[in-house]
Amino acid sequence: MKAAAKAHTNIALIKYWGKRDEPLILPMNSSLSLTLDGFYTATSVDFRNDLSTDHFYLNEQFVTGAEKNRVTAFLDRIRAAAGKPDAFAEIHSTNHVPTAAGFASSASGFAALAAAAAKAIGLSADEQQLSILTRQGSGSACRSVYGGFVEWEKGTLSDGSDSYAVPVASANYWDIRVAAVILSSAEKKILSREGMRRTVDTSAYYPAWVDSIPNDLAAIKEGIAAKDIEKVGEIAEANCLRMHATTLAANPPFSYWQSTTVSIMQTVQDLRATGVPAFFTIDAGPNVKVLYTPEHEEKVRNMLQNITGVHDVKVSKPGEGVSYI
Amino acid sequence: MKAAAKAHTNIALIKYWGKRDEPLILPMNSSLSLTLDGFYTATSVDFRNDLSTDHFYLNEQFVTGAEKNRVTAFLDRIRAAAGKPDAFAEIHSTNHVPTAAGFASSASGFAALAAAAAKAIGLSADEQQLSILTRQGSGSACRSVYGGFVEWEKGTLSDGSDSYAVPVASANYWDIRVAAVILSSAEKKILSREGMRRTVDTSAYYPAWVDSIPNDLAAIKEGIAAKDIEKVGEIAEANCLRMHATTLAANPPFSYWQSTTVSIMQTVQDLRATGVPAFFTIDAGPNVKVLYTPEHEEKVRNMLQNITGVHDVKVSKPGEGVSYI
Numbered sequence: 001m002k003a004a005a006k007a008h009t010n011i012a013l014i015k016y017w018g019k020r021d022e023p024l025i026l027p028m029n030s031s032l033s034l035t036l037d038g039f040y041t042a043t044s045v046d047f048r049n050d051l052s053t054d055h056f057y058l059n060e061q062f063v064t065g066a067e068k069n070r071v072t073a074f075l076d077r078i079r080a081a082a083g084k085p086d087a088f089a090e091i092h093s094t095n096h097v098p099t100a101a102g103f104a105s106s107a108s109g110f111a112a113l114a115a116a117a118a119k120a121i122g123l124s125a126d127e128q129q130l131s132i133l134t135r136q137g138s139g140s141a142c143r144s145v146y147g148g149f150v151e152w153e154k155g156t157l158s159d160g161s162d163s164y165a166v167p168v169a170s171a172n173y174w175d176i177r178v179a180a181v182i183l184s185s186a187e188k189k190i191l192s193r194e195g196m197r198r199t200v201d202t203s204a205y206y207p208a209w210v211d212s213i214p215n216d217l218a219a220i221k222e223g224i225a226a227k228d229i230e231k232v233g234e235i236a237e238a239n240c241l242r243m244h245a246t247t248l249a250a251n252p253p254f255s256y257w258q259s260t261t262v263s264i265m266q267t268v269q270d271l272r273a274t275g276v277p278a279f280f281t282i283d284a285g286p287n288v289k290v291l292y293t294p295e296h297e298e299k300v301r302n303m304l305q306n307i308t309g310v311h312d313v314k315v316s317k318p319g320e321g322v323s324y325i
Numbered sequence: 326m327k328a329a330a331k332a333h334t335n336i337a338l339i340k341y342w343g344k345r346d347e348p349l350i351l352p353m354n355s356s357l358s359l360t361l362d363g364f365y366t367a368t369s370v371d372f373r374n375d376l377s378t379d380h381f382y383l384n385e386q387f388v389t390g391a392e393k394n395r396v397t398a399f400l401d402r403i404r405a406a407a408g409k410p411d412a413f414a415e416i417h418s419t420n421h422v423p424t425a426a427g428f429a430s431s432a433s434g435f436a437a438l439a440a441a442a443a444k445a446i447g448l449s450a451d452e453q454q455l456s457i458l459t460r461q462g463s464g465s466a467c468r469s470v471y472g473g474f475v476e477w478e479k480g481t482l483s484d485g486s487d488s489y490a491v492p493v494a495s496a497n498y499w500d501i502r503v504a505a506v507i508l509s510s511a512e513k514k515i516l517s518r519e520g521m522r523r524t525v526d527t528s529a530y531y532p533a534w535v536d537s538i539p540n541d542l543a544a545i546k547e548g549i550a551a552k553d554i555e556k557v558g559e560i561a562e563a564n565c566l567r568m569h570a571t572t573l574a575a576n577p578p579f580s581y582w583q584s585t586t587v588s589i590m591q592t593v594q595d596l597r598a599t600g601v602p603a604f605f606t607i608d609a610g611p612n613v614k615v616l617y618t619p620e621h622e623e624k625v626r627n628m629l630q631n632i633t634g635v636h637d638v639k640v641s642k643p644g645e646g647v648s649y650i
Binding site for chain 1: 529530532533534536537559562563566567569570571573574576577578580582583584585586587588590591
């Protein structure tokens with residue numbers, strides 16, 4: 001009744017932005033991501049007869065409150081699927097992801113938790129079923145089941161059975177880099193869940209966002225197939241800006257950007273003006289991720305580290321999907 | 326054959342963003358502005374028989390090239406309207422507006438030029454006709470014909486005869502303030518004309534921008550009628566953000582913001598959190614204007630001046646329309 005799994009986080013190049021069903025976490029639009037080797041969560045789940053509730057430890061700390069409740073609610077789905085409603089677990093999770101501020105530690109966290117819990121409780125689930133399970137813990141986590149480039153097909157069914165990730169290209173397919181640029185003071189005022197909801201409900205630009213996704217997806221998959229960094233980067237950057245623009249047209253409007261976010265975007269564009277194919281993308285927070293090819297490693301890293309307000313730069317390569325440990 | 330006029334610049338609270346006709350400068354959407362007393366242009370026009378071309382002096386400097394050609398092209402319209410195609414003028418214009426970077430010196434410039442030139446050449450034009458003339462020099466300039474709050478009705482006719490400004494509330498109607506926050510390094514990379522064109526032609530969000538204007542206009546006029554700074558400010562701020570969001574969805578995307586622009590926006594929102602009704606608006610450039618009521622003068626000014634990257638803060642009151650001097 002014990003199992004452990006490891007999962008990497010992922011960065012969306014075509015953003016997941018908006019739910020059509022909140023409880024099942026079904027998205028309004030399909031998305032596409034790259035799993036990153038640098039950031040991961042390792043989680044063990046031990047279903048024990050002597051427990052009458054779940055015990056959750058994150059980075060060796062016993063966790064209570066909303067964070068624990070989210071884990072228990074997710075395990076309730078696993079218990080229900082396995083037909084074992086009274087099986088409670090001790091969970092130990094170690095996050096190798098800077099928490100909060102746009103780094104989806106929930107992506108690696110729920111992918112690892114789903115894999116370990118399903119195995120521990122004896123629920124047989126292939127990768128597609130695991131992706132569907134994981135999605136119900138955290139939407140973008142369903143993409144972390146696979147390594148490399150991954151598409152999350154939004155699906156159309158109301159039960160969510162056709163809303164899961166599919167692999168596009170494996171981790172060793174293309175040697176590119178993602179620099180995670182972490183701000184010194186990166187407090188995230190509006191959570192992505194709340195930001196999505198307000199945008200879907202009120203943004204004058206949200207319908208056009210949804211309509212714009214199929215073209216982006218088709219084009220970026222062409223770019224990935226051709227290993228064309230310019231094409232992939234330009235589409236990812238434009239998609240990111242189009243996502244953030246939806247928040248500016250919400251009611252009331254809001255933005256995840258800080259002044260340093262804009263400095264980083266401009267530095268990346270300045271880099272491009274010198275012939276370096278570097279492109280940015282930004283999730284629902286102020287931090288920035290920069291996509292580039294490995295031969296420009298030194299120049300990109302130096303430029304990013306020297307920006308006022310940047311705390312750290314962490315470089316990742318494409319990472320593998322979920323594995324059991 | 327000589328006349329002189331003075332006109333103030335204006336700040337749009339509902340933005341003019343996009344042309345439906347470039348030569349006639351006909352807008353896609355109606356807009357609403359406040360004429361500002363702090364920034365103006367004084368212009369004299371002298372039609373002289375001894376000239377075979379226009380001579381244009383800006384701030385005592387003889388001007389040639391594109392800037393002069395724009396003035397001459399505008400005077401060609403005045404000459405045509407007056408039936409005097411061979412009348413050439415010596416023009417002296419003095420700008421009391423910080424040039425470039427989102428300060429519409431063209432607004433006060435063309436309003437003053439139109440008024441002085443029309444009078445000097447003997448063309449009788451009421452304010453509505455003057456607004457139509459002025460519009461053909463610079464779109465937003467047509468609002469500077471009037472003082473206080475002014476609406477530019479976009480019109481629907483292809484000859485532009487129903488596209489002109491109308492007064493909403495006079496300069497002495499409501500004692501409010503606009504602080505122009507000027508950045509230390511405010512280079513404007515994409516001119517508003519080019520930015521508009523690219524946005525109209527390519528932005529996925531542009532149609533929704535146009536559709537959003539009638540509601541904004543109706544609501545802000547209610548706010549002005551009630552002298553409700555919260556309502557006027559919130560609508561202006563949301564409209565500004567919605568305008569700038571259209572540029573992020575253009576192809577290729579672009580932005581007028583710099584890091585300091587974001588710092589100023591956040592400072593204004595922080596001010597609001599302390600109970601000060603201050604609201605920002607931003608034209609096609611990185612500088613920011615802040616709207617507030619006079620009792621908060623000291624606090625607003627201090628907060629703005631202390632932002633890193635801010636060069637200067639210039640406070641204006643509502644200003645008068647065109648006058649002859």
